[in-house]
Amino acid sequence: MATLLEDSNGYHPGELAVHRLLKVPTSARRNPTAPGLPPHYAHRVIVSPLLAVGTVDEQGRPWTSIWGGERGFARPVARDILGVQSLVDKKNDPVVEAFLGRAADGEVLQPEGGIVMSALSIDLENRDRVKLAGRMAVGTVAEQPGNTALGEAQLAMHIQESLGNCPKYLNKKTIRAHLPSPRLVSSSLPLPPEALALIEKADMFFLSSTNGQTMDTNHRGGPAGFVRVLNNSFPEDGTGDGVVLVFPEYSGNRLYQTLGNLHTNPRLGVVIPDFETSDVLYLTGETELLIGPSAATIMPHANLAVKLTVHAARFVKDGLPFRGTPGEPSPYNPPVRRLASESPASLSQPLPPPSAPLATAVLVGREPITPTIARFTFRLQPPGSKNNNSSSSSAPLGTWLPGQHITLSFAHELALGWSHMRDADPQSLNDDFIRTFTISSPPPPPPPPLDTATTSLSPSTDRNNLQIELTLRRHGPATNLLFTHPVPSHHHTSSTAPSLEVPVLAVGGEEAFRIELGGDDGGGDYEGESPAAAAATAASDEEGDIKKNKEESKKKKKAVFVAGGIGITPLLAQAPGLLAERHPRPMEVLWSLRWEDVALAVDAFERVGGLAGVTRVFVTGLDLPDAMRGGGDGGGNGDENGKGSVERLRELGARVEVRRMTREDVLAARDPEGGTKYFACASPRMLRSVMGWLADEDVVSESFEY
Secondary structure, eight states: OOOTTOOBTTBOHHHHHHHHHTTOOOTTOOOOOEESOOHHHHHHHHTOSEEEEEEEOTTSOEEEEEEESSTTSEEEEETTEEEEEEEEETTTOHHHHHHHTTSOTTOOBOOTTOEEEEEEEEETTTTEEEEEEEEEEEEEEEEETTEEEEEEEEEEEEEEEEEEEOOTTOOOEEEEEOOOOOEEEEOSSSOOHHHHHHHHHOSEEEEEEEOSSOEEEEEEEOSTTOSEEEEESOTTSSSSOSEEEEEEOOOOOSOOHHHHHHHHOOEEEEEEEOTTTOOEEEEEEEEEEEETHHHHHHSTTOSEEEEEEEEEEEEEETOSSEEEEEOOOOTTOOOOOOOGGGSOGGGSSOOOOTTSOSEEEEEEEEEEEETTEEEEEEEEEOTTOOSSSSOOSSOOOOOOOTTOEEEEEOHHHHOOOOOSOOTTSGGGGGOOOEEEEEOOSOOOOOOOOOOTTOOOOOGGGOGGGEEEEEEEEOOSHHHHHHHHSOOOOSSOTTOOOOOOEEEEEEEEOOGGGSOOSSSSTTSOTTTSSOHHHHHHHHHOOOHHHHHHHHHHHTTSOEEEEEEEGGGGHHHHTTHHHHHSTTSOOOEEEEEEEEGGGHHHHHHHHHHSTTTGGGEEEEEEOTTOOGGGGTTSOSOTTSOTTOTTSHHHHHHTTOEEESSOOOHHHHHHTOOTTTOEEEEEEEOHHHHHHHHHHTTTSEEEEEESOO
């Protein structure tokens, strides 16, 4: 928190520096931090069952702990004096050690001038928090009978500054008191597996920082796993950077009190509690602020993040005097932002800004497939070209490979700018509106060789006006825009409705996830070959070549594609080539989808010849009509042609099971003689099950998380 001695609207130099870096205007906005402890803040502290406490040790390292367990354990005892009484881990809690480590049992310490400290009272049940900064005036800790590790701490905090904070990113929990039995598991680096597991499940932590004059303790929250482990090795063995964590900085009040401290003094103290078990992880180290491209390079889609290199840690089992029952997560929590090192290689590269796109995608067609799924056609134009069908003098665009994805920015259409709170649309506060979708159409054929008599290409091979198709489910603001935006009509050229044009930031995809047509998996002679070589291959129809391909296909592993719902899209672009006679390969598709999405399978089978014949469809959904379970008269979905019904799937040649896909179904697809390679694309939940079933198999996967 800012020292009240500063005269730049109450901000200290570190905070002002961060404001400048992030282009935050501060000239007309005073720091709202209040002197002392006003009555309205005092009441909020009294009814809060937890208090995160921060201080620095003799080496100047910040540490954070968290005390309490029941309402009223911290309350004002005089003007601007907060009394605190709580059970503590007297042996392993670094804050207790910094405050009272030299005191004998029950001895009262009253250090001259006090000890710098900060605190955060927090009421997770009601999503309320108040920041406090000042000094410990007096304190003592008395050992509990029968437990030498446990003590009761009492201290008085002279509060110099206080500030109420908003409820964003506070995940509700009901707190209850607990009698702990602390046991130190580890006090060395790297972090033990139990500590890593705690970080992975944590949906909040508390952090303390200092600018050298005053301290700040606050909260960081998000979805479980929002703190990511970049590295976990021995700091001194030279194999890495030691223990390094990264966490995103979500949109807040733009005071940047923590970041302002870190800009001045990069040291940070963190405590990560396990509310279910009372386990606790204490960390202290040095930070690096990651802003703009430096943040996105490490954590894609993050514009602001903090990298913490841990210098000391303590992991304690059952070390906290409280436990908590999870409640409603914050509606402001964005999705987990994984590290670039955790993402597929094709998704880990920094994206260009929307102002410098690779191309412009113009929406030119929309074809509904189900009430929530549609196929969208985009024309790709060089950036800056006008929305027309004429060729451009710009450099031609590249093409894509079957199964790759495209990254689009909808920020110009959807971003609303900064606001502190946005209860009507909380997810939009941290949304960069950049989306990655799998391209469901195959790439165009390679251009023919240039005619020796001319130097022009056929209009059909104009690389400046490529079209792509995306098969998407309506889910979220970007797809909602695509479902509702007017599409120019080919029959009404006088329409004044503006076209939807969005920047293309990237085209890519994991090579390992593409099912190769020739050669060995991981690099075949279809996706990997040059356009000239591809053209030569495509032009060769001699019977000897076909026979050779058939013989070579016998040596290849069987490809089994496991899809859930819209997860079939990576296969749609690959299937035409995979099913062509020239490139035979043993293949089977296992596709699970809900009853209301059956029309998607019908559409795919009608568009891709031969796909139904290698597909086993598992249809799920409540109250499925008996007629659709086999042996009925078909057409039971109200569609006079029977399109979308299970019987229509069977007519197209698919094998249909009206039940959930099981482990036995997936493993039964194996080829025990030639071998099997699995490709899985599904929702995170289904993908976890499938990957568990295939733990001992050759498998690559993609999820919907990107």
